[in-house]
Amino acid sequence: MSAVLKEQTAAGGIVFTAQAPEDLLDPSAQAFLADLHRCYEPRRRRCLAARRERQARFDAGALPDFRDDTRAIREGDWRVAGLPSALRDRRVEITGPVDPKMVINALNSGASCYMADFEDSTAPTWNALLTGQRALREAVAGTLSFTGDTGKRYALRPYPEQAVLLVRPRGWHLDEKHLLVDGERLSAALFDAGLFAFHNADALAAKDRGPYFYLPKLESMEEAQLWQDALSHIEAMLGLAHGQIRVTVLIETLPAAFEMDEILYVLRDRIAGLNCGRWDYIFSYIKTFRRHRNRVLPERGQVTMTQPFLKAYSELLIQTCHRRGAHAMGGMAAQIPIAGDEDANARALARVRADKLREVAAGHDGTWVAHPALIPVAKQIFDERMPTPHQQHERRDDVLVIRDDLVQAPPGTITRAGFEGNVEVCVRYLAAWLDGNGCVPIHWLMEDAATAEIARAQLWQWLHHGDRARGERGDGLFLDDGTAIDWVLFEAVLLGLPSRLAGQALPGAARVREAIALLEELTRRDELEDFLTLPAYERIA
Template sequence: MSAVLSESTPDAGIEVIARAEGQDALLTPPALAFLAGLHGRFESRRRRLLAARRERQAFFDRGGLPDFRADTRAIREGGWRVAPIPRALLDRRVEITGPVDPKMVINALNSGANCYMADFEDSTAPTWARMVEGQRALRAAVAGTLAFTGDTGKAYALKPFEQQAVLIVRPRGWHLDEKHVLVDGERMSASLFDLGLFAFHNSDVLAAKDRGPYFYLPKLQSMEEAVLWNDVLTHIESALGLRRGQMKVTVLVETLPAAFEMDEILHALRERVVGLNCGRWDYIFSYIKTLRAHRDRVLPERAQVTMTQPFLKAYSELLIQTCHRRGAHAMGGMAAQIPIAGDAAANDAAMARVRADKLREAEAGHDGTWVAHPALIGIAREVFDAHMPGPHQHDVAREDVQVTAADPGSGPGQALLAPSRGTITRAGFDGNVEVCVRYLAAWLDGNGCVPIHHLMEDAATAEIARAQLWQWLHRDDLHLDDGTPVDFSLLERALLNLPARLGDRGKLPGGSRISEAIGVLDRLTHADELQEFLTLPAYERLP
């Protein structure tokens, strides 16, 4: 069904081609006119920047490598700093992340974390119903009226505002469309839809509470993409009567090209940026995808790609150095472990890994970190409280860090493109297949955040597994550590054996979509070209 804009705004040309509970209260004629205006003003620039991404990748596929830009040297060498950080975002030592369903929103805001990143992107499957539900939940949360009753009858309600985590909203990335909203027959940018609709309904309330609005910006690849975001936010501030710079952002550095433009991204957003975040899982995926044609930079299995790998250590420490030089927060990344019920020894080992990861971040100079489960907040807080007595660590300059692009030579430096050590085991190969299939099945069933073998998997971790499989299988010289060739017969055996490994599908999230997910993965891995994002073709299967 479609709902065309009412006669009060007949020239906007915007159309909603789906229905979900409560959407009429969100997608009012003024809200739709506002969204149509964003599309008309910024869509052509978005499309040009996406084309520039494809051109850049073609250069890498021909053998080129990312490097620091010569045309922006003055920005990197300048003495500028970002605008002062607002009081509500000064201390961000523990942030919880998760999807935007009402129960999660309440639990996250009540969790005791400093901030909650409400995620419309990697941990949310973007069905129309979930997108509308998420916007409704956040609007009610901002108003202080959100409540939820579960299937068991348990009631959930918000704590008083002063006890809630600070809300930070992550819209979907520039590469994604919102297929259910058309402007003059064109799909609207999912980024502009998510951020624009939230800002339209909540900016005045949040500004009055001195809470922003605040956003996380995902998957940027260049300074120019940051400039576009800055122009979008400046326009929204003007249109909604906010002061310039009222809307604050943190940028996720989760693509390899962006790691070479951290100074430039901060500079482009300097009136409103408060920090950068090490989005490690997407960053690993981007490293694989960007360097897919470079035979000397194939990564080992995912379990061996830890933050001690040279290319990841260089990335995280350069981010700390860059942010602190500019007066911005350097946020750490996500530990994927979740509590393990019924096995105390395994749970203790998992929590020890979380503690070690957070200790590494705190000692390196990060100003805060992410968790995916409320039970991990105490561990992360304890570690950061012990090593960060103030609200942040901007005084940790990390002047010892010397990072180059590909080759640090014989000196003490590090390289963003350093090859990795490690192997591919049969368990690692089969594990990638299982994660891809189980996550994709759940995602197709509307669930974007899935616990698998005591790890919280989202689109980013599934993308690592999917991209690794494609890269490994399109080489003719790779072997498992036991000498078995990595080829399509190995994939076929893994897919054939998978149903038996999974057991009762009825007990798995998205169990009814397992066969469909196997088919999707099989097609993606056999394709001659690596699909840019798993979620692009899969999105067409969502309602």
């Protein structure tokens, strides 16, 4: 058993609010993280303040648009640095949390890459974060193994057969409450990325495997520049060559869609590509236009990538990446195998195939899946349609996307099943998250924080616009059967949910009523909470 530092031990301005294992957080690691905090925390706070100011303008009726002050970057003739060999072929990537079993299965899965996710699919309990960091360190060293409750042993395949490891730290908006520097919480992003690099950078660099990161939820080139400077600082402190750390950026916020060239430019000596983070992008669209009655989205099941505003976003990302020499990664297939129902399973796989065919035909260089069983399906499609390692030769010069294409609202309806489904997904996911599980199968979809956020933000928007519109103009929102979308409907669904879920073996079942209460509180607030995980984080260990 590893030695631990005593709770609340402070040295050099560092305080832990929980026990910290010495094998991961010895004095040198602490000093490393503290240095990052002191250098970059003021800028992080300025970036977050800029987000709030920008959102206030959107709330007042403004629309996001391409920036006038960066026109020269968009119109300039430049390209990003060449790709390292390990990142040239990324046709199928699997994502998931960082527990040891998942890490082993993902690295052994046959996917091109595995994105180890400290963000949307991990509930950031202190134990989960430390377990994940330790599992990744052992995976990099080749020593990771795991024995399940049944006695089954899991071990890594030989190194050349493993997927390429990429790590997604948490976003700039999140804090790490268990480590304080000079009385301030450390940035969760710098904790996750910094600690991983501190322990693994030398070994990964020796294998020509990075370190590689996926950077989430950026909203501007300034936030990308903050990552650029922080990662350069990490390289300098660890004695790595500049540009040794490579990144892929998820374009999963609406403001970032207008700054893709700019994000590539400021990260041009280390960026490998951009990714269509579709679920968070839909959530960001709702959040950006939360006060815009004319841009209320229909239920989630109708907001597919064939909707014009999402098609425009995807095609602009491909065009931008290929013009600059970067990969354009496709989005997540959230389906999971449906056991015991061959017809339903066949229909689900057909939807996955159609989605992956759309992506490869549009020019994407790779795609994401959430379950190992989908890897052969996605790989077959990309192998057949993309015989080369990538499609950067497909420049998509036919694409012309303007501001209005990216902000147009799709048509559609809100059904009773869609409304009730949003409530159920929110409650079930939140209950599991509070219980320490950040990746939850619900109705044969792998739900994570991003998909739960769509459901939660839609409920807030539907209810607040529906109620406000009836009060001011008498034309509220309605289900497709004519039922008013109001607090009476919401309360009825909430009250009926415990009996609907009773008897099911649900992750976090003991916290369902707490999850219902938190969802009701957040939904009734006059302001939409930026992220569900911000208030929920204060309730976990």
